[in-house]
Each structure stands twice: as C-alpha cells, then as structure tokens.
Amino acid sequence: MTGRTIADKIIDAHVCDADDTAFYRRVTVDAVLGHDATTALLIDDFNRRGLSIWDRSRVLLANDHFSPPATAERADISNRFLAFAREQEIPNLMVDRGICHQLLVEHELCQAGGLVVGADSHTVMAGGIGVCATGMGATDILFTLATGTTWLRRPQTIAVRFHGTLPGQASGRDIVLELLSILGESGAQYRSLEFHDESTPRLRQDDRFAIANMAVEIGAKFGVFVPDEITVDYYVKRDGALLGTLVRPDADAEYERMIDIDLSKLDARVAKPWSPANVVPLRELEPIRITSAFLGSCASGRLSDIQAAADELADRKVHPDVRFVVIPASMAVFAQALRAGYVETLTTAGAIVNHSSCGACGGIDKGVLGADDVCVSSSNRNFRGRMGHWQSRTYLASPRTVARAAVRGELAPDLYGDRGDDQP
Amino acid sequence: MITGRLWLFGDDVNTDVIHPPAFYSLDPDKVRRGLFHGYDPDMQPSVQPGDVLVAGRNFGCGSSRETSIRAIKLNNIGALIAIDFARIFFRNATNNGLPCLTFTDPGDLSRLHQGQRIAVDPDAATLRTEQGEVLPLTPPGEFVRRIWAAGGLLELLPKAGTARSQDS
Ligand code: SF4
Numbered sequence: 001m002t003g004r005t006i007a008d009k010i011i012d013a014h015v016c017d018a019d020d021t022a023f024y025r026r027v028t029v030d031a032v033l034g035h036d037a038t039t040a041l042l043i044d045d046f047n048r049r050g051l052s053i054w055d056r057s058r059v060l061l062a063n064d065h066f067s068p069p070a071t072a073e074r075a076d077i078s079n080r081f082l083a084f085a086r087e088q089e090i091p092n093l094m095v096d097r098g099i100c101h102q103l104l105v106e107h108e109l110c111q112a113g114g115l116v117v118g119a120d121s122h123t124v125m126a127g128g129i130g131v132c133a134t135g136m137g138a139t140d141i142l143f144t145l146a147t148g149t150t151w152l153r154r155p156q157t158i159a160v161r162f163h164g165t166l167p168g169q170a171s172g173r174d175i176v177l178e179l180l181s182i183l184g185e186s187g188a189q190y191r192s193l194e195f196h197d198e199s200t201p202r203l204r205q206d207d208r209f210a211i212a213n214m215a216v217e218i219g220a221k222f223g224v225f226v227p228d229e230i231t232v233d234y235y236v237k238r239d240g241a242l243l244g245t246l247v248r249p250d251a252d253a254e255y256e257r258m259i260d261i262d263l264s265k266l267d268a269r270v271a272k273p274w275s276p277a278n279v280v281p282l283r284e285l286e287p288i289r290i291t292s293a294f295l296g297s298c299a300s301g302r303l304s305d306i307q308a309a310a311d312e313l314a315d316r317k318v319h320p321d322v323r324f325v326v327i328p329a330s331m332a333v334f335a336q337a338l339r340a341g342y343v344e345t346l347t348t349a350g351a352i353v354n355h356s357s358c359g360a361c362g363g364i365d366k367g368v369l370g371a372d373d374v375c376v377s378s379s380n381r382n383f384r385g386r387m388g389h390w391q392s393r394t395y396l397a398s399p400r401t402v403a404r405a406a407v408r409g410e411l412a413p414d415l416y417g418d419r420g421d422d423q424p
Numbered sequence: 425m426i427t428g429r430l431w432l433f434g435d436d437v438n439t440d441v442i443h444p445p446a447f448y449s450l451d452p453d454k455v456r457r458g459l460f461h462g463y464d465p466d467m468q469p470s471v472q473p474g475d476v477l478v479a480g481r482n483f484g485c486g487s488s489r490e491t492s493i494r495a496i497k498l499n500n501i502g503a504l505i506a507i508d509f510a511r512i513f514f515r516n517a518t519n520n521g522l523p524c525l526t527f528t529d530p531g532d533l534s535r536l537h538q539g540q541r542i543a544v545d546p547d548a549a550t551l552r553t554e555q556g557e558v559l560p561l562t563p564p565g566e567f568v569r570r571i572w573a574a575g576g577l578l579e580l581l582p583k584a585g586t587a588r589s590q591d592s
Binding site: 022023024037038040045049073080121136147151185186190219221277362363381383385386 | 449462489515565566578581
C-alpha cells in the first residue's frame with residue numbers, strides 16, 4: 001500500500017459510509033461556514049422543509065458581503081440572514097466583524113486536521129493552517145447544515161514544494177501568481193494542492209493564507225500546507241495551545257505531480273485582465289495608468305499586507321489621479337493596524353481605509369469600478385465585470401505592488417527600480 | 425430529451441461572466457435577467473426553453489454563488505455540455521437537477537457551432553445535431569443519476585420524522 005497525502009488522511013478520518021469503492025464518499029464535517037449572500041439563498045428551502053441544524057456550535061456565520069448594506073434590497077437580504085441566524089441560535093454569528101474566511105481562521109472552530117466546508121469558494125483558505133477546507137454552493141451547504149455530512153470524491157494531489165529564500169519585496173501573492181502561471185485556471189481542477197514549505201526562512205502565516213486562498217483560482221478542492229512550526233505557533237497564539245491534529249503526508253505519499261518553485265528567483269508578478277492566470281513578471285509589463293488601487297479581500301487584507309502598504313506610503317502621497325481603498329480583512333486585523341499606526345500612515349498619505357468587509361472585491365460597494373477605470377488590486381479575481389463595469393480592467397498584484405502603483409499612478413515595469421532590485 | 429439551440433462558449437467561462445454580481449438578488453426576475461448580461465446583453469432575451477450551453481474547459485470556475493445556476497434554470501436552459509466543468513459549479517448544477525455532461529471526445533466541440541439546433545439525451549448521454557450527427561457524451565456516475573432521479577440533492581435529505589436517511 002502506498003502512502004497517503006494530507007487529503008487522503010483527512011478524508012479517511014471523516015468517512016462515515018461503508019463502501020470503500022464508492023466514487024463519492026460520505027464524510028462528516030467539523031465546521032460549516034456561511035455568509036450573508038450565499039446563506040440567504042438557502043433559508044427558504046431550509047424553513048420550508050422544517051429542517052434543523054445538526055450541531056449549531058459547529059456553524060460560523062458572518063455577514064461580510066453586505067456589511068453594512070449599500071442598498072435597501074441588500075439590507076433586506078442582510079436582515080433575513082441575521083434573522084435566520086438568530087432564530088437558529090447560532091452561537092458563532094459574527095455581525096459586521098469582517099470577511100468570513102478571515103473570521104474562520106481566527107476562530108477555534110477551525111482546527112488543524114479538520115474537514116471544513118463553506119458556502120463560498122474561498123473557504124479553501126483555511127488550508128493555510130493544515131485544514132482540508134473547501135467551498136460549495138448553497139444547496140450543498142443546506143444539506144450539510146441539516147446532516148453534518150457531505151459527499152466528497154477523493155482528490156488526486158499535486159505537491160508544490162517551495163525552497164530558497166523569498167526576496168524581501170515579494171510575498172505569498174507573487175508566489176501564488178507564479179503557480180497560476182504554471183498551472184493555469186484549471187490546472188488543479190478537482191485536485192488537492194499540498195504545499196511543502198522548505199524555504200528559508202519559512203513563509204509567514206499571512207503569505208500561506210494568500211496562497212491557500214487562491215488555490216481555488218487554480219481549480220483546487222483543497223490548498224493545504226503541511227503543518228510545521230509556523231502552524232503550531234499560529235494555533236498556540238490563537239488558542240493558547242495546539243488543540244487540533246497535525247496531519248502530515250506519508251514519506252511515500254502518491255502525488256500526481258510535483259512542482260518545485262525556487263523562491264529566490266521570484267520577483268513581482270501581475271495578472272492582467274481578465275484572468276488570474278494571465279500572469280507576467282511586472283518587469284515585462286507595458287506601463288499602464290491606473291485610476292484605482294485596492295488593498296483588501298480575503299486573499300490579502302491581513303496585517304503584514306497593510307504593513308507593506310504603510311511602508312510604501314510613509315512620507316509619500318497617493319497619486320492625485322488614484323483612489324486607493326484599503327480594507328482590513330477583519331476587525332481584529334483593523335484593531336492591530338490601528339495600534340501599529342498603519343491606518344494613520346495610510347490615511348495621511350491619502351488612502352481610504354474602509355470597514356472590514358468584501359467591499360469592491362465582488363463588485364459590491366465602496367470602490368466599484370466604472371467603464372474607464374483601471375484598477376490594481378490585491379484581491380483574488382480579475383474576472384471581467386467582477387469589480388464593476390464590463391469595460392473596467394483589473395490587474396492583480398501583491399499588496400506592496402498595489403501600494404507602489406497607487407503612489408506612482410501607474411503600474412510600471414520599474415516600480416521596483418530599473419533592475420527590479422530596489423530595496424526600501 | 426432536451427431540444428433547443430446551442431449557445432457556444434470557450435474555456436474558463438467563470439460565474440461572474442455567467443451571472444454578473446450586480447444581478448445577485450433573491451428576486452427571481454432580476455436573477456433571470458442577469459444571465460450573461462455583460463458578455464452579451466442580447467443573449468438572455470432570446471434564450472428559449474430547452475436551449476443548451478456548450479463550452480470548452482473549466483466551465484463555471486470562480487464563485488460558488490448559486491444564483492448563476494438559478495439564472496440558468498430560470499431561463500429554462502435544458503442542459504450544459506462542456507469538455508469539463510469547475511468543481512463547485514458542477515456540484516451546484518447537479519444538486520439542482522441541471523444535467524452537466526462532458527464530451528467523450530473533447531475534439532467533438534469543434535464540430536458544433538453557435539445557434540445550431542441540437543437534441544441532448546441525458547440518460548443515453550448523447551448529443552444529436554440537426555444534420556443527424558450523434559456525438560457521444562460521458563454518462564454520469566450512479567451517484568449523479570440518483571440526484572437527477574430524485575429531483576435534486578435536497579430530495580435525498582431524511583424526511584422530517586424519520587431517524588435516518590435512506591441513502592446507506
Ligand atoms: S473578499 Fe472577495 S473573494 Fe473574499 S469572500 Fe469577499 S467577495 Fe469573495
């Protein structure tokens with residue numbers, strides 16, 4: 001018998017049917033995540049069928065898309081969602097506290113070795129701390145809320161090994177864009193991406209979240225990091241102790257493919273409209289004037305991201321032709337950014353710091369793009385029309401690149417100096 | 425048997441293109457009108473019941489928002505055929521009883537063209553063109569057939585009052 005990957009082991013530990021040969025396995029889940037926009041779609045069916053939640057203590061619900069709501073229609077949807085959560089007496093209802101994926105990884109419900117499903121594609125982000133987490137639609141999530149189970153097909157695994165030393169200007173965002181350029185938008189379709197961090201020093205937790213988050217842009221079902229000392233530190237800091245199980249792959253685990261990325265060779269990457277896999281090195285890009293810069297979303301609104309922007313904006317000004325919107329991923333991150341003085345640095349430089357929510361990421365509010373807008377964004381998707389008008393154009397980049405472009409007023413090949421080696 | 429016109433798409437068509445976020449709503453009429461609105465504002469008004477979406481690789485990648493499936497169903501699109509589907513989209517469609525089938529030979533995609541009349545038989549897993557050409561599709565597995573037969577995933581839920589589901 002060959003060895004097992006992390007996905008194999010976590011699925012095996014959660015299987016609750018008897019048929020080892022079945023294509024789809026029935027599994028129990030440890031936690032369920034939902035937000036206002038997707039959960040609202042299941043409320044009618046849930047109530048009409050007279051269902052009840054299998055274990056309300058394992059459900060985390062957050063209103064993040066319409067927080068606070070921008071239109072009367074969305075206020076009504078938000079109110080329905082909140083009323084449902086309160087009727088169901090969900091103890092972990094987080095109202096106006098930030099983006100659900102960030103709230104999940106800040107919460108004790110999300111534990112290493114766990115299997116988590118959520119009504120949003122970026123649920124996969126919890127893989128950054130050794131969790132097999134995956135997104136589904138409202139109907140699947142309704143089923144799981146009622147039964148505590150779901151169906152999964154055992155995925156093939158692609159191992160991705162990081163080695164070398166990540167240059168100081170680069171981040172997890174540049175790494176995952178590089179991976180998107182290798183695999184494309186469907187290169188990990190139905191698969192588990194298993195990340196082996198052998199770099200020196202190890203990647204920061206925030207970078208791991210950014211990479212795991214965008215695993216779904218490559219089509220992956222899971223994007224899970226092999227847990228290590230960085231993972232343990234995170235849990236100990238969060239919960240006071242390691243409460244979950246560190247699940248590591250067997251040495252002879254069977255991988256469909258192995259990908260090696262030498263981080264030492266990496267510099268800033270950009271995804272051009274309208275695909276996250278339309279990636280080029282920033283140094284090869286034609287300069288392009290921008291009207292809008294966005295630092296936020298579940299992919300990149302964490303403290304180190306905001307710190308990078310504050311670094312770049314200290315004693316500088318946002319270009320007068322650019323609207324630079326910054327959104328901390330959660331209120332906890334916001335509080336840390338306030339204490340560290342980053343918010344003052346950013347606002348003094350002319351940036352707008354908005355309430356923790358999805359904002360313009362999903363074209364929702366607070367910076368939606370018009371036809372002529374060109375945006376550089378730290379969010380995870382630059383799909384056509386996603387951030388606003390069908391003609392608008394979004395380039396994806398790291399938080400540091402977003403901040404530099406906001407100051408310069410353009411996304412230019414020399415944002416990091418002529419040779420790309422400018423140090424701050 | 426599903427008969428209608430064919431609407432042809434390329435690779436990596438994402439759910440924001442299928443159904444732009446601005447049309448997210450609980451109002452069925454608004455959701456219905458949003459289908460491919462940015463991509464081709466003239467498409468939705470001319471979609472007829474039984475029409476079929478045919479695409480290349482990775483159809484439905486991106487967001488999990490089930491409004492994209494609702495929009496397809498509200499426009500009475502009968503089936504989706506692609507070289508392959510994105511994971512969450514495939515689940516959502518199947519859970520809602522909307523047949524998603526894949527080409528047995530991906531090369532067959534190039535035999536089809538926009539606006540052509542076709543007939544899709546989900547049970548036999550075939551696509552027949554009006555010229556009489558029959559293209560084989562890959563039959564869905566037993567589990568997917570069971571969801572189709574039940575009329576959607578929620579019909580597999582244990583009925584209120586029964587202690588266990590009947591699925592074991
Ligand atoms: S921040 Fe963007 S990608 Fe993340 S959950 Fe919100 S809308 Fe989705």
